[in-house]
Amino acid sequence: MSSAIQTSTRRDVLGTSALRPDGAAKVQGRFEFSSDLHAENMLWGATLRSPHPYARIINIDLSAAYKITGVEAIITADDVPGKKTYGLISSDQPVFAQDFVRYVGEPIAAVAADHPETCRRALAAIKVEYEVLTPLTDAELAIQPTTPPIHPDGNVIRRQQIITGDQNLHGEIVVEGTYEIGMQDQAFLGLEAALALPDSGGKGIEMFVATQWLHEDQKQIAACLDLPCEKVRLTLGGVGGAFGAREDISLQVHCALLALRTSRPIKMQYSREESFYGHVHRHPAKIFIRHHATRTGEIQRIEAKLVFDGGAYASTSSAVLINGVTHIQGPYRCPNASVDGYAVRTNNPPCGAMRGFGVVQACYAHESQMDKLAVACGLSPVEIRLRNAMVTGDKLITGQVVESVAPVARCIRETDAIALPTPLAKTAHPLELVGGSGLTSLPHNIVRGVGWGVSIKNLMYSETFDDFATARCQLKDGVATLKYATVEVGQGFVVLAPQIARSVLGVDEVVLDTVDTGIGSAGSTSASRQTWMSGGAVDGACRLVRQRLFEHVGKKYNIDPLRLVIEDTDVVDMIGDFRISVVEASTGVLIDETFEHHHRPTEELDEMGQGNCHVAFAFVAHRAVVDVDVELGLVKVIQIATAQDVGRVLNPIAALGQIEGGIAQGLGLAVMEEIVLDNGKMRNPSFTDYLLPTALDAPSVVAVMIEEPEPQAPLGAKGIGEPPCISVTPAIAAAIRNATGKELPRVPVRPQDICF
Amino acid sequence: MNPNSEIYNLRVNGKTHEIRDSWVGESLLFVLRERLNLPGTKGACEQGECGSCTVIMDGQAVCSCLVMAATAIESEIQTVENLSDGDSLTDVQDAFVTEGGVQCGFCTPGLVVAIEHLLSQNPDPSEIEIKEAISGNICRCTGYGRIFEAVDKAVSVRKAKTA
Numbered sequence: 001m002s003s004a005i006q007t008s009t010r011r012d013v014l015g016t017s018a019l020r021p022d023g024a025a026k027v028q029g030r031f032e033f034s035s036d037l038h039a040e041n042m043l044w045g046a047t048l049r050s051p052h053p054y055a056r057i058i059n060i061d062l063s064a065a066y067k068i069t070g071v072e073a074i075i076t077a078d079d080v081p082g083k084k085t086y087g088l089i090s091s092d093q094p095v096f097a098q099d100f101v102r103y104v105g106e107p108i109a110a111v112a113a114d115h116p117e118t119c120r121r122a123l124a125a126i127k128v129e130y131e132v133l134t135p136l137t138d139a140e141l142a143i144q145p146t147t148p149p150i151h152p153d154g155n156v157i158r159r160q161q162i163i164t165g166d167q168n169l170h171g172e173i174v175v176e177g178t179y180e181i182g183m184q185d186q187a188f189l190g191l192e193a194a195l196a197l198p199d200s201g202g203k204g205i206e207m208f209v210a211t212q213w214l215h216e217d218q219k220q221i222a223a224c225l226d227l228p229c230e231k232v233r234l235t236l237g238g239v240g241g242a243f244g245a246r247e248d249i250s251l252q253v254h255c256a257l258l259a260l261r262t263s264r265p266i267k268m269q270y271s272r273e274e275s276f277y278g279h280v281h282r283h284p285a286k287i288f289i290r291h292h293a294t295r296t297g298e299i300q301r302i303e304a305k306l307v308f309d310g311g312a313y314a315s316t317s318s319a320v321l322i323n324g325v326t327h328i329q330g331p332y333r334c335p336n337a338s339v340d341g342y343a344v345r346t347n348n349p350p351c352g353a354m355r356g357f358g359v360v361q362a363c364y365a366h367e368s369q370m371d372k373l374a375v376a377c378g379l380s381p382v383e384i385r386l387r388n389a390m391v392t393g394d395k396l397i398t399g400q401v402v403e404s405v406a407p408v409a410r411c412i413r414e415t416d417a418i419a420l421p422t423p424l425a426k427t428a429h430p431l432e433l434v435g436g437s438g439l440t441s442l443p444h445n446i447v448r449g450v451g452w453g454v455s456i457k458n459l460m461y462s463e464t465f466d467d468f469a470t471a472r473c474q475l476k477d478g479v480a481t482l483k484y485a486t487v488e489v490g491q492g493f494v495v496l497a498p499q500i501a502r503s504v505l506g507v508d509e510v511v512l513d514t515v516d517t518g519i520g521s522a523g524s525t526s527a528s529r530q531t532w533m534s535g536g537a538v539d540g541a542c543r544l545v546r547q548r549l550f551e552h553v554g555k556k557y558n559i560d561p562l563r564l565v566i567e568d569t570d571v572v573d574m575i576g577d578f579r580i581s582v583v584e585a586s587t588g589v590l591i592d593e594t595f596e597h598h599h600r601p602t603e604e605l606d607e608m609g610q611g612n613c614h615v616a617f618a619f620v621a622h623r624a625v626v627d628v629d630v631e632l633g634l635v636k637v638i639q640i641a642t643a644q645d646v647g648r649v650l651n652p653i654a655a656l657g658q659i660e661g662g663i664a665q666g667l668g669l670a671v672m673e674e675i676v677l678d679n680g681k682m683r684n685p686s687f688t689d690y691l692l693p694t695a696l697d698a699p700s701v702v703a704v705m706i707e708e709p710e711p712q713a714p715l716g717a718k719g720i721g722e723p724p725c726i727s728v729t730p731a732i733a734a735a736i737r738n739a740t741g742k743e744l745p746r747v748p749v750r751p752q753d754i755c756f
Numbered sequence: 757m758n759p760n761s762e763i764y765n766l767r768v769n770g771k772t773h774e775i776r777d778s779w780v781g782e783s784l785l786f787v788l789r790e791r792l793n794l795p796g797t798k799g800a801c802e803q804g805e806c807g808s809c810t811v812i813m814d815g816q817a818v819c820s821c822l823v824m825a826a827t828a829i830e831s832e833i834q835t836v837e838n839l840s841d842g843d844s845l846t847d848v849q850d851a852f853v854t855e856g857g858v859q860c861g862f863c864t865p866g867l868v869v870a871i872e873h874l875l876s877q878n879p880d881p882s883e884i885e886i887k888e889a890i891s892g893n894i895c896r897c898t899g900y901g902r903i904f905e906a907v908d909k910a911v912s913v914r915k916a917k918t919a
Contacts, residue, residue: 023853024845026861027868029796029836036795116786117779189800189808189862189896240798240862241896272801431884437891490860490897653856657902661859664899687805687894694891698900 005494005512011568013503014715017653020495021512022488034210034237035193039265042195043072045258046119046268047251048109048126049277050101053135053347053680054150057097057128060109065125070114073261074122080257082226086249088216088352092153093313095224095253101130102150102312103349104681105277110254112262135347135680139286139309142344150312150347157310157343158318160325162397162609165336169301171292175372179289179365180746182674184282186354187692190240192250192278193269196259204231205256210239212246213524214485214517224253225260232256236515242489243665244353245279247526248315276685280315280352281675283308283343285324287365297377297387301336302397304328308343308351308361315352317343322462323358325609329397330366331408331456331619332388337397339609347680353526355665356726359457364747367453367730371737381452381734385412390456399610404617404718405708407645411621412454414643414704421625421639421700424448434627434636436696445631448638451734453727454621458614459719460529463604467529470520471537472594473501473545478583480505480542483513486522486534491721492654493530497538499651500715504542505549506566506582520596528618528719531650533597536714540595548591553580597714616712620644620723622663624731628739633751635671637697637732643704647718655720659703662724664693670732672697674748764829768792769838780826785809787825788835796836796865807893810866811835817873836865839872848872848910857906859897867893871907879914
């Protein structure tokens with residue numbers, strides 16, 4: 001189960017469309033995902049979950065389940081040897097519910113048995129007696145001090161205000177709205193899965209798991225198992241997508257506990273339905289905003305109230321809230337602000353990280369407002385945005401100065417310069433019409449609309465968090481070996497890391513060592529941070545190795561090492577004519593260096609919401625063109641034009657893949673994806689009922705990458721993972737408004753929102 | 757567990773496999789992955805919605821999660837493992853790698869099987885025929901753009917070969 005990968009494509013340096021070294025294995029079905037792992041003498045694990053959004057547990061009877069042949073162990077809260085709770089920011093979520101269940105799907109017990117079907121029967125045989133309580137499912141009600149707390153930590157997870165400038169300013173132009181964003185699911189394809197093996201004579205655990213952050217998992221698992229971290233060894237199992245849903249613990253602790261209990265390997269794997277219950281989702285949010293502006297459209301003040309429904313447990317809600325409130329101004333100058341934000345606890349499913357992390361919600365609200373402001377001022381959607389576009393050096397409503405390269409106006413102008421698609425042809429194939437294979441639309445009911453969205457997104461973790469990354473580079477006989485704990489979820493660090501090594505060291509052959517906890521943390525694959533952070537760590541380690549190589553060559557050939565540089569695959573004297581290949585120069589020596597990359601420190605927000613809380617920012621513009629059947633309420637997204645501030649393109653094909661993939665997820669939130677809740681219960685936890693964009697829903701994407709290298713970033717490149725999915729959602733909603741004249745204050749926009 | 761166990765044979769990738777000690781309720785997907793050591797076929801929805809588990813059964817692309825293994829005894833089944841091995845890739849597989857059609861890769865085997873099947877039936881599909889053919893295969897990472905490129909490339913490579 002070692003996952004070392006050889007990569008030896010010649011001269012795939014930074015800037016080229018180097019090919020993924022895991023590509024061949026993935027197209028052949030040979031790549032080992034965590035769900036593909038097996039071990040000798042293995043048992044299957046499964047989880048019993050609450051059917052109620054809120055209930056007191058009176059009794060759990062395991063006796064009937066134990067009588068089933070093939071059942072080897074059943075564990076509940078009483079069997080957790082260490083800490084009974086876990087959580088990313090605050091440890092408020094029980095490993096197993098003990099007294100109360102607080103959401104539908106909360107784990108109560110876990111079973112180990114010889115077959116998945118035995119597990120299912122055992123779970124059905126566990127009798128849990130509940131006193132069913134009235135769930136709290138309204139986030140605004142949760143804020144009220146008179147509402148009884150559903151958790152000992154209270155119902156308000158965090159409140160954060162931003163108060164700056166003139167609090168009484170009233171603009172010549174005032175526009176306002178209340179906007180709602182539904183609960184989106186990450187819907188990665190590779191379901192949660194892990195294989196746990198008892199280790200150290202039953203006093204430790206080895207686990208292969210699909211996660212986003214090995215070291216954070218290790219810390220939380222070890223605390224629950226009451227083991228030191230070094231007795232919990234984690235190796236990355238192949239990850240089938242993540243998008244935020246693997247930041248939190250799901251089955252890790254249960255799987256480890258069953259392995260320790262049975263002294264046998266345990267495989268756990270969620271079904272799709274269980275996956276909907278087993279991971280956090282994007283926060284549904286309700287956002288009120290009022291913009292004050294001059295008659296000519298300059299924004300003077302925003303007032304906003306944001307309520308994020310965090311569900312039953314905190315997860316990353318407090319950080320999601322901060323992203324929401326600090327990005328509510330959008331990529332626009334705004335001197336005065338009165339913002340109040342809440343992240344609250346309810347008996348809805350827990351919410352946490354998803355690509356865009358709080359900014360998606362804020363952006364839908366501020367971009368909907370920009371269009372209202374444009375109308376009120378008699379400006380076009382492009383003019384109003386250009387008039388207010390922030391630049392480097394502008395001060396945010398938090399008081400933080402934007403030091404990042406901020407080509408907001410350029411993003412808008414370059415998007416605007418992209419040609420619009422040709423009008424719908426009278427002779428268009430019926431499948432190309434909105435409604436597709438349903439063959440439902442009559443051409444005269446189809447109206448085309450155009451809409452805009454522009455966004456700002458913070459990169460890396462904020463508010464004093466030091467989310468550093470570690471990498472080790474060894475050079476021997478012309479081969480570089482890289483070791484790091486950076487999780488590959490599909491984003492392409494697996495191809496970027498060898499590109500960096502080739503560029504810095506002049507090597508062709510790069511070996512990628514197993515991704516595990518055998519080295520320092522790399523931080524999470526999230527927050528658009530791994531190219532910057534782990535890329536910086538690999539770059540740093542390779543540079544240290546290069547320096548040592550130059551010293552070695554300098555000493556051997558009596559040249560000042562400061563005169564040496566790498567040129568293609570050679571070590572070259574900049575002044576003289578000395579030249580030796582890196583392979584020859586490194587033959588017979590082993591150079592081994594480790595580097596930790598830290599971004600600059602950040603601050604917490606104070607009570608007034610002031611502070612340098614973010615590291616850096618990236619920007620993007622989207623323009624959407626849609627066809628709407630105004631009679632049936634159906635939407636087809638025809639084209640997305642986009643210009644994205646990427647800093648520097650390190651791998652064009654991989655960057656384009658991030659942009660197109662993010663756009664599809666933003667499209668999903670705009671017109672189809674929502675977890676529908678009914679009094680705390682999910683009504684659609686399946687791919688039959690939770691609709692995802694298919695190939696027939698994919699728009700034509702025309703993308704421009706704006707390269708203005710970011711001085712703070714180790715490789716000049718900004719994170720590019722999140723921005724594509726943020727402003728595309730409001731752009732599509734605006735295009736539907738443009739076609740229909742409806743206000744559409746809520747996404748996803750449903751057929752009934754259009755045609756009734 | 758074998759309360760209802762049966763012994764039956766399955767024809768997979770040209771070979772006959774005897775399935776023993778199995779529960780008769782197992783899906784073809786489960787048997788391929790867990791009993792025949794053919795994990796290339798992936799499971800992601802158990803409802804025939806995502807196409808990750810696509811295999812060829814008697815010349816038809818089917819979702820193996822919806823087929824009860826014990827009912828497939830008369831059928832010829834081909835999985836992604838039958839397409840290529842070692843360093844040799846099919847033109848479709850190669851195009852997925854070179855055009856950036858692979859990110860996390862979980863949907864990839866199912867898509868590759870579906871596209872190989874499409875091109876075997878229709879060597880020169882139109883854009884809409886391609887979209888229709890793979891609309892039962894969900895990809896969450898790529899937004900499909902690079903996958904369309906990969907299909908276009910495979911089609912042109914095949915055309916050049918036969919020209």
